[in-house]
Amino acid sequence: MGLLVEGKWQDKWYDTDSTGGKFERQASQFRSWVSEDEDSEFPVASGRYHLYVSLACPWAHRALIFRKLKGLEPHIDVSVMHPEMLENGWEFGDYPGATGDKLYGADYMRDIYTRAKPDVTTRVTVPVLWDTHTQQIVNNESAEIIRMFNSAFNSLTGDKQDFYPQALRNDIEAVNELVYHNINNGVYKAGFATTQQAYEEAVSALFHALDSLEVRLSEQRYLAGDTLTEADWRLFTTLVRFDAVYHGHFKCNIRRIADYPNLYGYLRELYQYPGIAGTVNFDHIKRHYYYSHTMINPTQVIPAGPELGLDEPHRRGA
Numbered sequence: 001m002g003l004l005v006e007g008k009w010q011d012k013w014y015d016t017d018s019t020g021g022k023f024e025r026q027a028s029q030f031r032s033w034v035s036e037d038e039d040s041e042f043p044v045a046s047g048r049y050h051l052y053v054s055l056a057c058p059w060a061h062r063a064l065i066f067r068k069l070k071g072l073e074p075h076i077d078v079s080v081m082h083p084e085m086l087e088n089g090w091e092f093g094d095y096p097g098a099t100g101d102k103l104y105g106a107d108y109m110r111d112i113y114t115r116a117k118p119d120v121t122t123r124v125t126v127p128v129l130w131d132t133h134t135q136q137i138v139n140n141e142s143a144e145i146i147r148m149f150n151s152a153f154n155s156l157t158g159d160k161q162d163f164y165p166q167a168l169r170n171d172i173e174a175v176n177e178l179v180y181h182n183i184n185n186g187v188y189k190a191g192f193a194t195t196q197q198a199y200e201e202a203v204s205a206l207f208h209a210l211d212s213l214e215v216r217l218s219e220q221r222y223l224a225g226d227t228l229t230e231a232d233w234r235l236f237t238t239l240v241r242f243d244a245v246y247h248g249h250f251k252c253n254i255r256r257i258a259d260y261p262n263l264y265g266y267l268r269e270l271y272q273y274p275g276i277a278g279t280v281n282f283d284h285i286k287r288h289y290y291y292s293h294t295m296i297n298p299t300q301v302i303p304a305g306p307e308l309g310l311d312e313p314h315r316r317g318a
């Protein structure tokens with residue numbers, strides 16, 4: 001794993017020395033928007049935009065879920081990384097479920113970033129929403145890509161489902177804040193911490209947040225009430241990975257999701273939502289985490305379990 005500095009690749013792990021052992025995520029830097037305005041830089045069009053993802057990555061998974069839910073599959077094609085991410089960062093390559101770079105046949109994801117901006121300084125992350133016309137990165141921030149998918153292409157797809165409805169926006173933003181800092185990014189803060197104290201702070205905030213959501217989901221069906229929203233899909237991609245990788249590999253092991261009756265039923269309901277199970281690939285998930293983070297798992301041995309039971313009845317209707 002590394003980063004691009006003025007367009008040159010440097011194989012460096014996250015620097016936690018300067019932050020007391022804490023993992024600090026950097027902000028994504030490509031933040032443009034696809035728009036219904038025909039004169040805009042990135043106007044809505046079928047076949048023009050391309051999504052680069054890893055099936056292992058919870059942030060990319062959000063984008064894949066919204067592409068599925070919003071009927072965007074015929075309009076936005078996808079290239080899927082090889083799950084192993086080592087000294088060259090994200091790579092394309094032969095692996096079941098990976099596709100190679102469908103647009104340019106590149107070897108590495110960093111080649112896509114430098115194609116857009118030859119002297120770019122950035123971490124090379126997925127997801128990336130790419131514009132094939134201008135050969136630019138439209139956006140590499142999943143929180144924004146899913147908002148775009150939620151509404152910007154509605155005229156093309158005719159799909160009016162809204163996972164970010166006006167009336168619930170304040171509630172959604174509030175729960176997103178809690179979930180992002182303590183859970184989505186919280187598992188990374190625990191897993192990538194390089195001091196005992198940084199780890200303990202992260203793991204305690206994580207389970208505090210999970211405990212509070214367990215209570216909330218005993219009173220209401222979804223995070224923002226009885227309507228399924230983006231807040232639920234943002235939590236889902238972390239929950240579905242939790243018992244398989246975060247519990248063991250990232251040492252988030254105070255409890256499993258399977259130990260929380262409401263969170264576990266909720267996870268099963270979302271997993272069983274039409275089209276969603278097909279976006280979940282546990283082989284890529286386990287292989288990516290256990291094989292790529294050699295400072296955490298130097299043997300690169302991938303565990304066999306756990307058995308998850310995500311197809312069991314969820315009974316959330318009751």
Ligand SMILES: N[C@@H](CCC(=O)N[C@@H](CS)C(=O)NCC(=O)O)C(=O)O
Nearest residue numbers: 057058059123124125126140141142
């Ligand atoms: N804020 C970004 C984060 C994306 C992200 O960190 N993706 C990970 C994969 S799970 C990645 O590509 N990491 C490579 C790196 O940091 O060098 C988003 O939500 O889109």
